[in-house]
Amino acid sequence: MGILEVKGVNKRFxxxxxxxxxxxxxxxxxxxxxxxxxxxGKSTLLNCLVGKLIPDTGSVTFDxxxxxGRTPYEINQMGISRxxxxxxxxxxxxxxxxxxxxxxxxxxxxxxxxxxxxxxAEKDICMKAEQMLVEVNMQDKIQMxxxxxxxxDKRRLEMAMCLLQEPRLLxxxxxxxxxxxxxxxxxxxxxxxIKEQRDITICIIEHDMHVVxxxxxxxxxxxxxxxxxxxSPENIRGNPKVRExxxxxxx
Amino acid sequence: xxxxxxxxxxxxxVAILALGAPxxxxxxxxxxxxxxxNAGYPDLMQRFxxxxxxxxxxxxxxxxxxxxxxxxAAFLGVGSYAAVWMFKLLSYNVLPAIALSVVVAGLFSVLxxxxxxxxxxxxxxxxxxxxxxxxxxxxxxxxxxxKFNLTNGExxxxxxxxxxxxxxxxxxxxxxxxxxxxxxxxxxELKMGGWEFTFNNGYYLCAIIMLVVFYxxxxxxxxxxxxxxxxxxxxxxxxxxxxxxxxxxxLAAFIISGMYAGxxxxxxxxxxxxxxxxxxxxxxxxxxxxxxxxxxxGTLIGPVLGAGFIKYFENIFSKINDNVLHQWFAFMPDGMExxxxxxxxxxxxxxxxxxxxxxxxxxxxxxxxxxxxGGQRIANLFRNRGKKKGDDxxxxxxxxxxxxxxxxxxx
Numbered sequence: 001m002g003i004l005e006v007k008g009v010n011k012r013f014x015x016x017x018x019x020x021x022x023x024x025x026x027x028x029x030x031x032x033x034x035x036x037x038x039x040x041g042k043s044t045l046l047n048c049l050v051g052k053l054i055p056d057t058g059s060v061t062f063d064x065x066x067x068x069g070r071t072p073y074e075i076n077q078m079g080i081s082r083x084x085x086x087x088x089x090x091x092x093x094x095x096x097x098x099x100x101x102x103x104x105x106x107x108x109x110x111x112x113x114x115x116x117x118x119x120x121a122e123k124d125i126c127m128k129a130e131q132m133l134v135e136v137n138m139q140d141k142i143q144m145x146x147x148x149x150x151x152x153d154k155r156r157l158e159m160a161m162c163l164l165q166e167p168r169l170l171x172x173x174x175x176x177x178x179x180x181x182x183x184x185x186x187x188x189x190x191x192x193x194i195k196e197q198r199d200i201t202i203c204i205i206e207h208d209m210h211v212v213x214x215x216x217x218x219x220x221x222x223x224x225x226x227x228x229x230x231x232s233p234e235n236i237r238g239n240p241k242v243r244e245x246x247x248x249x250x251x
Numbered sequence: 252x253x254x255x256x257x258x259x260x261x262x263x264x265v266a267i268l269a270l271g272a273p274x275x276x277x278x279x280x281x282x283x284x285x286x287x288x289n290a291g292y293p294d295l296m297q298r299f300x301x302x303x304x305x306x307x308x309x310x311x312x313x314x315x316x317x318x319x320x321x322x323x324a325a326f327l328g329v330g331s332y333a334a335v336w337m338f339k340l341l342s343y344n345v346l347p348a349i350a351l352s353v354v355v356a357g358l359f360s361v362l363x364x365x366x367x368x369x370x371x372x373x374x375x376x377x378x379x380x381x382x383x384x385x386x387x388x389x390x391x392x393x394x395x396x397x398k399f400n401l402t403n404g405e406x407x408x409x410x411x412x413x414x415x416x417x418x419x420x421x422x423x424x425x426x427x428x429x430x431x432x433x434x435x436x437x438x439x440e441l442k443m444g445g446w447e448f449t450f451n452n453g454y455y456l457c458a459i460i461m462l463v464v465f466y467x468x469x470x471x472x473x474x475x476x477x478x479x480x481x482x483x484x485x486x487x488x489x490x491x492x493x494x495x496x497x498x499x500x501x502l503a504a505f506i507i508s509g510m511y512a513g514x515x516x517x518x519x520x521x522x523x524x525x526x527x528x529x530x531x532x533x534x535x536x537x538x539x540x541x542x543x544x545x546x547x548x549g550t551l552i553g554p555v556l557g558a559g560f561i562k563y564f565e566n567i568f569s570k571i572n573d574n575v576l577h578q579w580f581a582f583m584p585d586g587m588e589x590x591x592x593x594x595x596x597x598x599x600x601x602x603x604x605x606x607x608x609x610x611x612x613x614x615x616x617x618x619x620x621x622x623x624x625g626g627q628r629i630a631n632l633f634r635n636r637g638k639k640k641g642d643d644x645x646x647x648x649x650x651x652x653x654x655x656x657x658x659x660x661x662x
Contacts (some may be wrong), residue, residue: 071496072491072492073490073491073494088488088489089486090489090490091486097481101495103473104335105494106494110494110495110496111496111499112476113476114255114474115471115476115478115507116467117474118473118475119473121253175518191515
């Protein structure tokens with residue numbers, strides 16, 4: 001039994017069958033990659049996991065509990081964090097404030113009226129935020145406005161915000177899309193570090209084969225809304241069906 | 252007091268301004284030609300601080316969360332009605348009146364906020380506007396009929412001799428008072444040379460309440476709750492995926508903001524025991540928005556400045572008539588004088604809205620951060636004088652990156 005179980009999920013948008021009978025089991029404490037050509041349903045699947053979309057049929061359970069019908073913030077409180085394709089951060093706030101918010105969410109839950117004591121008086125929260133910024137090597141940018149960070153730093157910040165919550169499952173939606181090679185390699189290193197240092201399950205959706213093969217322990221190939229194969233990276237590389245559906249003969 | 256140094260300085264400055272207002276706002280001797288620009292008389296000073304409270308509260312909603320309420324005047328009106336009812340039923344003591352106006356406005360904002368906050372952006376604004384106009388209609392006609400007269404319609408709610416006033420005793424003044432201290436009386440009238448300064452009981456009650464709620468607003472701005480509200484404005488999507496539910500945060504901000512407006516309404520009625528429906532009309536709501544944006548939305552002091560600015564214009568500019576203009580331009584040749592009066596005439600007196608409109612356009616165009624931004628720019632000019640270019644080691648944004656500008660209105 002994996003930490004995340006997807007069973008018989010269907011999702012239809014009008015005439016388009018975006019997901020057809022998807023079964024997926026993500027084992028605990030591994031990096032599980034989901035790959036597939038454009039329009040294979042990767043993002044739809046991800047949106048079904050975090051509560052943005054509700055599948056037409058099927059079940060999604062996280063650690064034995066169903067996530068269906070729950071809102072994104074409830075699912076996050078269960079221990080699933082999501083990193084977006086384009087970094088979603090609080091652009092108007094400073095890097096430090098960006099880090100403090102998930103720390104409060106982790107400690108106080110989805111709502112707490114906390115209107116008199118100042119943020120600066122919450123010593124343990126501030127310490128936690130600062131430590132995490134040191135860990136991702138952004139301590140020199142602590143007072144910068146998040147909107148003025150470089151794209152790579154925005155991604156790094158978003159990842160740090162997710163990690164601060166100590167999620168059990170981290171979902172990454174094309175974390176290196178549109179990045180320069182150097183930034184991509186930095187992200188790979190960061191993810192490798194995360195994987196080694198923490199008890200965390202990472203589920204990653206990615207186009208870039210270089211990223212997938214340097215990180216993944218397990219790969220599921222989606223094509224036209226249905227899982228084609230699920231196997232280890234070595235076997236995926238050699239699988240003729242995958243070559244045909246996704247990598248193309250030349251790959 | 253739990254404030255950092257700069258916030259403490261700000262609070263002290265505001266306290267000095269508020270408590271010293273009778274001096275500060277009366278800079279011209281009584282019989283000088285400039286005396287009409289004096290704003291230090293009780294009625295106007297009361298308005299400054301009361302509308303300051305209103306704008307501080309509005310700013311908690313609009314400045315922090317970006318939700319633009321176009322119906323805040325409804326809470327002001329509800330607060331006034333509640334206060335006058337307390338005068339009618341209990342006594343002229345302002346304490347129960349103010350307390351009830353805050354509570355009633357709070358309950359009222361739970362109702363309106365719960366429904367309106369189901370939508371955001373322009374739809375939220377329209378919903379609040381609709382609610383405010385409904386409240387206006389209710390107050391103006393529906394709730395004022397012989398069988399059930401809650402608001403007394405277009406006459407306005409006031410205290411009559413036949414009202415119960417069950418706690419009214421011999422010896423207590425027959426006007427709003429605080430344990431016998433009449434709000435409209437002055438405790439001190441100073442005459443120094445050509446100057447006159449008036450110290451009014453009601454004004455000082457309002458000023459002290461304003462300082463208290465201003466202090467609470469500073470605490471709220473610096474608190475985790477305030478941070479979450481700013482996060483709502485910045486990126487609701489990320490907030491959702493960070494495990495936080497934006498709805499109760501925005502609703503709480505809406506209610507707090509409504510209670511501030513109710514407090515302002517209660518104080519208005521305490522200074523002048525009359526509540527009329529026109530206080531709830533949409534122009535009144537629009538005025539609150541103008542005050543906040545003019546002063547600087549999202550800043551602590553901005554809304555107070557904006558409120559003072561607009562009330563000053565409303566009361567001072569509207570009093571300048573053609574006679575005054577002729578006096579001003581008397582030194583010019585006759586034809587020239589008439590011409591100047593002709594030019595300036597539309598902008599003063601009844602046309603003060605025109606001047607205000609032009610100023611508002613100028614501020615929004617050139618100082619999108621409001622009067623506060625203007626002040627900061629001037630302060631920076633002074634600070635940078637004498638410094639060489641490039642000396643400034645404060646943070647400079649990377650020219651390669653263009654952070655997107657904060658929108659005035661939440662999307």
